[in-house]
Amino acid sequence: MEMAGTGSRHGSRSQMMGFLYIVKFGGQFFLKSRRASELGVMPAYIDGLERKGLLYLLWADSLSAGAQCGFCNTVIWVDASEDLVLSEKKPDHVPSSGGGYKQYYNQKITRFLESVPPCPCCGRQEFDRFVNNVNFPRLEDGTVVTKLTPESIKNVDPEKVDVWFLKNA
Ligand SMILES: [Zn+2]
Numbered sequence: 450m451e452m453a454g455t456g457s458r459h460g461s462r463s464q465m466m467g468f469l470y471i472v473k474f475g476g477q478f479f480l481k482s483r484r485a486s487e488l489g490v491m492p493a494y495i496d497g498l499e500r501k502g503l504l505y506l507l508w509a510d511s512l513s514a515g516a517q518c519g520f521c522n523t524v525i526w527v528d529a530s531e532d533l534v535l536s537e538k539k540p541d542h543v544p545s546s547g548g549g550y551k552q553y554y555n556q557k558i559t560r561f562l563e564s565v566p567p568c569p570c571c572g573r574q575e576f577d578r579f580v581n582n583v584n585f586p587r588l589e590d591g592t593v594v595t596k597l598t599p600e601s602i603k604n605v606d607p608e609k610v611d612v613w614f615l616k617n618a
Contacts, residue, residue: 480569483614486607488513488526496601502589507582517586518568519577524586525565525613533617534561569613
């Protein structure tokens with residue numbers, strides 16, 4: 450079994466990180482603090498909305514996806530290719546497109562949001578927003594960004610921002 454933080458994929462980089470926070474849930478999950486840069490997460494402030502907190506964007510090629518807490522807006526990130534729900538293969542009876550597929554996809558996202566253990570910041574289990582590279586989260590204070598232009602994005606060094614990463618044990 451690959452131990453969190455010692456896997457070859459991240460090599461010595463993750464050892465540099467140290468284990469600042471690790472929370473275990475019944476031996477099934479690890480929640481740990483990781484640098485945003487390790488997950489392909491790009492933290493940014495939005496011009497004029499700096500006081501509302503960071504927006505977490507994903508690089509187009511990032512394998513990360515997230516669940517955002519409906520209460521405190523913390524985002525818990527996972528590797529979508531390893532997450533048990535998100536990596537699930539589409540059952541044969543589900544069509545590849547159209548309404549049937551959409552229904553399956555929406556149910557899968559709901560199951561994913563419900564699979565995330567309680568929020569490490571507020572203790573609630575009320576994740577209400579799925580985050581990926583086309584569906585970005587609310588700002589840290591809960592503000593929904595309705596308009597995003599490249600000029601309004603003020604990137605923050607992802608080496609300096611810690612985020613929560615959930616890994617199946
Ligand atoms: Zn929370």
